[in-house]
Amino acid sequence: MRIGIEAQRLLRPHKHGMDIVALEALRALVQHPEHEFFVFVKPDTARAGLPTAPNLTLIELPGGPYPIWEQYALPKAVRDYNLDLLHCTANTAPVRCSVPVVLTLHDIIFLEKAVVGGNWYQRLGNLYRRWNVLNVVKTAHQIITVSDFERQRIIDHMHIDPARIVTIHNAVSPAFRLVDEPARLADVRVRYKLPDQFIFFLGNTDPKKNVPNVLKALLLLKKRGQLSLPFVMSNVSRAYVEGLLNSIGGQTLSENIILSGYIPNAELPLVYNCATVFMCPSLRESFGLPILESMACGTPVLTASTSAMPEVAGDAALLADPASPRAMADQLHRLLTDAGLRADLRRRGLARAAGFSWQHTACKLLEVYKNCR
DSSP states (O other), rough: OEEEEOTTTOOOOSSHHHHHHHHHHHHHHOOOOOOEEEEEOOOOSSTTTTTOOOOOOEEOOOSHHOOOOOOOHHHHHHHTOSSEEEOOOOOOSSSSOOOOEEEEEOOEEEETTTTTOSSSSHHHHHHHHHHHHHHHHHHHEEEEOOHHHEEEEEEHHHHOOGEEEEEEEOOOTTSSSSSOOHHHHHHHHHHHHHHHHHHHHOOOSGGGGGGHHHHHHHHHHHHHTOOOOOOOEESHHHHHHHHHHHTTOOOOGGGGEEEOOOOTTTTHHHHHHOOOOEEEEOSOOOSOOOHHHHHHOOOOEEESSSHHHHHTTTSSSEEEEEHHHHHHHHHHHHHHHEEEEHHHHHHHHHHTTOOOOOOHHHHHHHHHHHOOO
16 A cells, blocks of 8 residues: 655654654554555654654645645645555544544644643644644544544534544654663753652643642642652753742752753653653643653652553552642652552553554554555
């Protein structure tokens, strides 16, 4: 089959969740030489780490703002390359296309008032997604989502025939593993100013990432005299954090927080290996890939007791209500003070992460593609 893959942000330097998922799935898909893959991306600068294979063609497709690129440039390219189908990997797709469309609808968070917000760019993106998804789900040949939790949310909210939507779990890259290389670990500690022991949190200004409640939980621990380790947060600015601390009366917490800046995905395994514990208490996730990544690196995880996170974590993480700073503070204190609990979660986490492979995900994707004939 001649399979088109929409992965428009694959070349952007600062990759995040859906970009990483598309990249890892593609690496596994091209190991099936009986198919040809044509990957459509918007021009950008980050080409390092992309897969290369005889059956892979990477097409840098100009076309202006993303809605115009997706609705006009992409369908034209699909016709020009004489494809059998198009897989759109990041929630939206062309409303009209000359071949069957497979849509990965990671989530419908953008339809949920409880977590919609953010900066102007995020709000504009949500407006486009609301218009697009409500139309595309009617015409897509097959819809994929990434957890059973999200599948049921989509069915209930959008009244889709359950036969048209399938769960295909994300997975964890082999790059996320136990690292016993002192020189590399020491180097990453210096580069990101990491202390010997610390709590790690992948920050983001997206409201669903729950940064205000996380900071409130840390402030509670500090007031109790129980914040025993520094808190390392990536991918947020000092101004953003200081603004939140001012709003909760937590200015003194600033001395306990280390801001690492953006950490490339290639270096995240080293940072996980250095961390004492990892926090992922989002208000809402359709999957929660960092949960598995941290587990695969042997780092104990505290995550949320809601949405898809318990499905992903299984019995290998500590859970807390993400809407309750007190609940998060109590569970984090348990994790920091109970070495036996950390050792048990480390063992369980390694076993849990081993059950999610991109090769398995790719095989499931190919089954969907074959059913589009």
